[in-house]
Amino acid sequence: MTVHVIKLPDIGEGVADAEVVEWMVAVGDLVKEDQLLAAVMTDKATVEIPSPVSGRVVMLGADIGERIAVGGDLISVDTEVTSGKSDAGQAAASPAPQPAAQAPIAAPAAPKPSVAAATSASPSSVAAVAPSGKAPLAAPAVRDRARMLGIDLAQVPATGPEGHVTHEDLDRYLSAGNISARPSERPRQPERDDLVDVKVVGLRRQISAAMAESSRRVAHFAYVEEIDVTEVEKLRASLNADDHGHTKLTLLPFLMRATVRAVRDFPQINAHFDDERDTIQRHSAVHIGVATQTDAGLMVPVVRHAETRDLWDCASEVKRLAHAARAGRALREELTGSTITISSLGALGGIAATPIINRPEVAIIGVNRQVIRPVWQENQFVPRKMMNLSSSFDHRVIDGYDAAAFIQRLKALLEQPALMFM
Template sequence: MGRYVFKLPDVGEGTAEAELVAWHVKVGDTVAEDQIIADIMTDKATVELTSPVAGKVLAAHGEPGQQLAVGSPLVEFEVEGAGNASEAPPPSNPAPQASVPLTGGQTAAAVSSPPRGEGDQPKAGGGAPAAAGGNFVFKLPDVGEGTAEAELVGWHVKVGDAVSEDQLLAEVMTDKATVELTSPVAGTVVALHGDAGQQLAVGGLLVSFTVEGKGNRGEAPPPSNPAPQASVPLTGGQTVSVSSPPRGEGDHPKPKAKDGGGAPAARTLSTRNQRPLASPAVRQRARDLGIELQFVPGSGPAGRIEHGDLDAWVASGGHAPSVPGASTGSAYERHEGTTETRIIGLRRKIAEKMAESVRRIPHITYVEEIDVTALEELRAHLNSRKTKDQPKLNVLPFIARAMVVALRDQPTINSHYDDEAGVLTTHAAVHIGIAAQTPNGLMVPVVRHAEARDPWDTALEIARVSGAAKDGSAKRDELSGSTITITSLGTLGGVVHTPIINHPEVAIVGPNKIAERVVVKDGQMVVRKMMNLSSSFDHRIVDGHDAAVFVQRIKGLLEHPATLWMN
């Protein structure tokens, strides 16, 4: 029998420590491979940790509520074989006497050792290779509770690449988050199983390696799909890192990934629809410097932006290098050919949600013009007198307030409709979704309890959640739970549009651009600042008359803005 030490794995980019939330095992328990042993919490999510080996718990290090360093011993097991540590020290902390359930936070992903290949024998050391020339098969781990499959968003390696342990291999997307998968071993990639956009089953083959030692499989399977010729960067969604657990003490040095024979790393510029790849620390530094990451060329794997790239960007005065292949010919040059783009990742999720809304909801669209001259005068007055800590007000906080007041008379419009169960849930709180265009596509961050906010507080919260959605730092609860939505195209708002309801809500309001128009007022032709307000309603719940009454109430409040705070 041997001893195996399981250390706290890296559960997120830039995360140096995590809080131990709860234990699911105690000293003396016999656990199976992939059994949940503990819950930990980072600043992003609560993560389930599963056992990398089958064995008996000898020691559990840490108490619930304690901050633990990444790479520090977490659980020690007695296992068949030699294990990965030579001798067992006494437990640093006694384990709780009973398992403790998850106590809070969203569960983002289960961090698991990769499933073993068919016909594997129990391995000493939790699967670390022991002899030269073996084959190691990495299967798609469980990346979320109840998730049976995940969409492959993109590869960061190709066949023939030498990778190091914990090097980023691929991104997959569930309905909860985009998850980075890292390599559990050091070795050479011999097969990639899947193409970007393909749905993969949990436990299915993902990457085959040749490794030092016997690996975890007798022979390497042929590639089920040809490898892409270049790595594909992340295309959207919040990122949670899923890493294999660090190896125990006494491990041999791991080979490093090849860098092209010492040639300088290529610098890659993110395209418009790509979320730039960067660690949270790099993102925070970019925010502090006021740098838009999508314009910064990245020199890391798959164009990942690193601190040195920020330094180079600042040193260059904020100028990007010329994009390879840019046309320098005549403005009347003929062009041939077509470009096909697979709709995958977040963009496909957006498309599916839009299609579901249109398919399930019979929309009724209503448009009304509003004289916002007085509102614009009030807004200008308030902005001229704002304090240093107050934000500059645009029209959205006033529209949000008008919606809050109008909903008091028609609370049914502030509802979710479950058409499958036939249940309408009307909410007392007004959580307003703000449809926002981001580098990752259309997202709807949420301003919670708009009914309890003044215009400055509303403006601050709109800016905060919209900014978080745009830079990729928004948490899941900031992107869900809205009860009614505002969609605005700002200065591009046009004359009128037909907004699509954010299912399962029953209404959406969309202001168009403000423009000066000649109108007749009191028998005279005058120039006024006018804005069309477009809106859509679920006709199964909201009748046309009620939709008109709701919009007319908003119109009256915005045309007499002093009444917004008199109700």
């Protein structure tokens, strides 16, 4: 047996280790060169590791959720084995040598039906599955969703590019009744308490650690202000009606534009606080993180140099980054380096929130839902579109007065949108 030890490669500048979030092979499996072996995660980016050799898996270097150092043993492969599931399997598959003088050979017994034949004979079985010994192809977000649903990706017919399983393939697989409801969705028997342990790994564990650390180390305080967005919404609708092939504008690009203008007067808001060195780093560039919900969990892709972008450029970049994050294709550098974050739950935004700061930033702007309400203007009530901004600040370095003044500046820019372009 010739064992080839595959090391965890250097998967990014400054990366010292990575967490194993999925094994795509098991001990005893045959693998081919370039076949995917595992998915590992670091700094919210998931990387799939291919095999540089062919052979049989003899050792996995870690359990799901464990970390492996760069250069550490990821997996071991016996490169002398090129067919069969195991050495024993190879011996069983090879006919024994016959002596020179052979006895009369009895009629062969009828062969047992193979698993493949049995599968194809069953009208209720899945129509197409991944080839034996080859892991199914899928983006990390699809793998995470399949894992949460308890779906074996090898059983899902793939229609994506180059045989990738897509979210739509999972939807069709579920709608065809190929899998029962998840344990949490099954009807429970009276007087039973069915418990399901879900190990916190991958992105969910990173989110958990980051939120807990921010809550523990940052002196959060919240400031909520009401904004009249009637005029900016009129402007948005007018610009979208004059369609020249641009990405449709939401309120977010206007809020990004207003943030860029406001931090000119409040540079202490667009900053990082290194509390280990007691240093505040103020940034001239405005790199806006946009909190984005994905199937794998919350990600914060970063629109870099928002100060150089117009409304449509901001909208296009947000759309591109959100799509990449939800498809599991966002690069590490697209998920790090923000100087201030905007968080919005859209129609689910509620009337107020207390968002947690994305360390080492010192501020986060939370967008709540819009409502039409009567507002007293010029001796009468008039219908206006109103929206709250629920923002949090790091009170260690941002005084309450400065935080309030910053939000009031945002309020003025959004309520009189012409000011954003002067």
